[in-house]
Amino acid sequence: MNGFEPLSDSEMRDAGLVVTEVTVVTDFQLEAGVDPAALLDDVQTFLERFIAYPEPEAATAHALWIAHAHLIEAFENSPRLAFLSPEPGSGKSRCMELTEALTPRPVLSVNSSVAYVFRKISDEAGLPTLLMDEIDAVFSSGKGDGNEDLRGLLNSGYRKGATAGRAAIRGKEIVTEEWPSFCAVALAGLNQLPDTLMTRSIVVNMKRRRQGQKVEPYRRRVNQPEAIALTERIADFAASVWTQVSDAWPDLPEGIEDRDADIWEPILAIADAAGGHWPVTARDAAMVMVAKAKEKPATLGIKLLADIRKVMNGSDRISTNDLLDGLHAMETAPWANIKGEPIDSRFLAKVLSKYDIPTNNTVKIDGRAVKGYQAHHLADAFERYLATPVPAEVGNHGNHSNQPENAGQVCPLHSVPKPNVCFTCDSVRTAA
Secondary structure, X not given: OOOOOOOOHHHHHHOOOOOOOOOOOOOOOOOOOOOHHHHHHHXXXXXXXXXXXXXXXXXXXXXXXXXXXXXXHHOOEOOEEEEEEOOXXXXXXXXXXXXXXXXXXXXXXXXXXXXXXXXXXXXXXXXXXXXXXXXXXXXXXXHHHOHHHHHHHHHHOOEOOOEEEEEEEEOOEEEEEEEEOOOEEEEEEEOXXXXXXXXXXXXXXXXXXXXXXXXXXXXXXXXXXXXXXXXXHHHHHHHHHHHHHHOOXXXXXXXXXXXXXXXXXXXXXXXXXXXXXXXXXXXXXXXXXXXXHOOOOOOHHHHHHHHHHHHHOOOOEEEHHHHHHHHHOOOOOOOOOEOOEOOOHHHHHHHHHOOOOOOOEEEEEOOEEEEEEEHHHHHHHHHHHOOOXXXXXXXXXXXXXXXXXXXXXXXXXXOOEOOOOOOOHHHOOOOO
């Protein structure tokens, strides 16, 4: 180094120079007296001033998701946030505006190209918060418009470290490239998203405001200073809990598992870090919203299974003709007119075979051999795809015998033999 050697600390002191010790701060701490739970309360209150949520749990989830966007790189998964509605004018775009105002490096776009999204995620400035409005216009168009590539990007980017492979031409060579796809994503649109996206999303089903239901108008030039100050507070909170949430394994409510667990783990980790009422409030919201997500309209096959169970009404067998007559007679069902004609035995066989239900069966009814179905043919599909029916007259399961001395007996209300426990009660209380 130009022939000079650096002076040691003792030599600098001997020369009368000041030696200053530098302390590197590795753990950011919130200012004294700052309450993280109160911060999240302020975020939710701010959102509720401008958004008419369909239920309070949606506001809770929205506030926690915004905090998650500030902590995105601390988590293995990033749930998508989807604001959906059956009709325009339900507040979806307002939700996106408020999300844009409170998240880090937001990119609010409509009908962006896949190439643009890839490059934005790879931006050296840091991971963006990708906000895609009018997403229904993308997925309602033809496959040739690039929507399959976008769907793949949004699906893969749900997990940290995920990439999407592409081929690129460089000179005379074709080379492969790996583009990162992980980032926080919020979506808004009409109707439903593709199933693969729905299962990766916290879904908020927006509705038009009721008459007399008031919210404040959000005006960026008026409300932006308040939003900026709140965003800075969220960023401070995120920095203070980074290590805590990245190592967290939050307890999940019963029934939240598999993909739902992936979605809600980051959200609940943030709630636990905030403390106060948030751990309980967040878990209550998770249970409500997961239950609502499972109420989506049944597919044609599952509806057929449900209606077959209604027609059979506990019988152990039924002829194909009687089953078709019963299905055709259902006034609110589509079976009397599918593509202009009532369904027939071939339709039944085609749909039911997807569920491994044997077709072309011969059963004996009143001593006659006829084509039909037995209850045990359908039992596995009913158990896997349909909820256990609970008769209206059963309001209290406590009086159903669940003792060993009743093993093998038949529950008088449900007529289902099962050792130690009534089959219907089993959905509420499991035998020891």
